Amino acid sequence: MIKSNLFEQDFKRGTDPYWPKWDQRWWKLALLLEIKELNRLPEAVLEDFVQELDTHYLHHFPLIESELPAGCDPYRQILCHCALGTATQILFAGGINVWERLPWLYDWLWRYQLPDGGYNCDEQAYTGSQKSSIVSTVPMLEALLASRSTADFSPSEQELLTAGYHYLLNHQLFRSSKGKLIDEAWLQPLFPRFYEYDLLRGLHLVTRLSSALNQALPSDAVAETISRLQTLTRDGELKVQHWYPGDHSTLAEGPEGWQRGIVAERFALLDQAIESGGEYVSLQWQQVQAQLVDLAKRGLWLAPNSDWAESASNV
Numbered sequence: 207m208i209k210s211n212l213f214e215q216d217f218k219r220g221t222d223p224y225w226p227k228w229d230q231r232w233w234k235l236a237l238l239l240e241i242k243e244l245n246r247l248p249e250a251v252l253e254d255f256v257q258e259l260d261t262h263y264l265h266h267f268p269l270i271e272s273e274l275p276a277g278c279d280p281y282r283q284i285l286c287h288c289a290l291g292t293a294t295q296i297l298f299a300g301g302i303n304v305w306e307r308l309p310w311l312y313d314w315l316w317r318y319q320l321p322d323g324g325y326n327c328d329e330q331a332y333t334g335s336q337k338s339s340i341v342s343t344v345p346m347l348e349a350l351l352a353s354r355s356t357a358d359f360s361p362s363e364q365e366l367l368t369a370g371y372h373y374l375l376n377h378q379l380f381r382s383s384k385g386k387l388i389d390e391a392w393l394q395p396l397f398p399r400f401y402e403y404d405l406l407r408g409l410h411l412v413t414r415l416s417s418a419l420n421q422a423l424p425s426d427a428v429a430e431t432i433s434r435l436q437t438l439t440r441d442g443e444l445k446v447q448h449w450y451p452g453d454h455s456t457l458a459e460g461p462e463g464w465q466r467g468i469v470a471e472r473f474a475l476l477d478q479a480i481e482s483g484g485e486y487v488s489l490q491w492q493q494v495q496a497q498l499v500d501l502a503k504r505g506l507w508l509a510p511n512s513d514w515a516e517s518a519s520n521v
Contacts, residue, residue: 217251222282223258224289226458229473231255232289235296236400241479241486244300252300256307259285259293265310267318269332281457282464286327288401290314291345298352305353315350315366322376323369340377340388341403343370344411351411356418364419371415375427379408393434394447395491397483398476405431406444410490413497416506423498423507432498432510435491446487448480 217231224232235255238244244252263285268274278284285293294311297304305312318325324338325346331337347370350363359367377383380392387393395406409431416423438445458468479486501507 217247219254219258221459223255223262225282225464226456226468227454227470228456228476229471232293233400234473234475236292237398237476237479239292239296239299240398240400242299244296247300249300252297252302255293256297256302256304259311260308267314267329269329279464287314287318287325287342288327288345291347291349292401294349295345295352298349303353315346316362319346319366319369323371323373337383338373340374340380340408341401343373344403344407345401346370347374347415348411351414351418359418367415368419368421371412371419371421374408374412375424378427379412379431380405391447394438395435395444395487396447396449397487398449398479400449402449405434406487406491406494409435410494410497413494413501416501417497417504421506423501425508425510429510439491442488442492443484444488444491446484448483 217234220230222230224230227233231251235244235247235251238247263283264275264278266273267287268280268284274280290311294304297307318332320326320331320336320338322336322338324340324343326332326337326339327342328339331339347367350367354363377388380388382388389403392404392408394404396402396404399407409428412423412428415421435444454470455467456470457464457466459465460468498507498509502509
């Protein structure tokens, strides 16, 4: 449990919402999203965050140099899809309908979805390969899923989510189009994620999408992920890799303006949350197992065996 006095630290607007990592308001809000504690913040903090998104960032994702306005800082004033999806989830979790307040964010969902159903924060994918990134795709789908109840999805929203759902399943949550492991780090659950990716996050998303869209969850697309997570489970607890920035450097404001190579700093709320990281991750794993049991009962997923379904139903 996070100590209440840590919520008294500064959540006010800084020179930049995101930089430097890891101690600006963006990272604090993203962490509170993960541990479901945003409701402990004053409403004014999130209201100011809405305004900051609207005024600090471009309202589009430049794909070519000519789309970059004069005077725009490409490092500080361009939202990538990961960041946009995360910010949107923060605001919806805080009770703010960001689609209504910032309709350009809503339009972003359709404007930048690639033909394969996903998104890519590398702008060259849009002018070249047309291939999506799992890391970029997941926060975008999570954002739309978080913004509606199942009954409220419009036909176009269902279509967008379905395309993204099948993109993730076609990649078995962690493999390339050729079947190769994309990133070994994804195999072990991570806390906190901010907007990094791991198998549990992917499985959590596709089980919710299967339920919301009332679409079957193919067993062969998630079997390996489930098996890997099971091997990391001991007495109901999931082994977690604790996030740590190490000696990472960051972009920060110095005497000569914004510059790279500044040593990254952490904040007290992050340090305390990391101590309880296993609890948060294990809770999400329990939620996923309960969701799988529900999908099996609805005929949307075939459990590997009756013993697994029975044990999971007791979670």
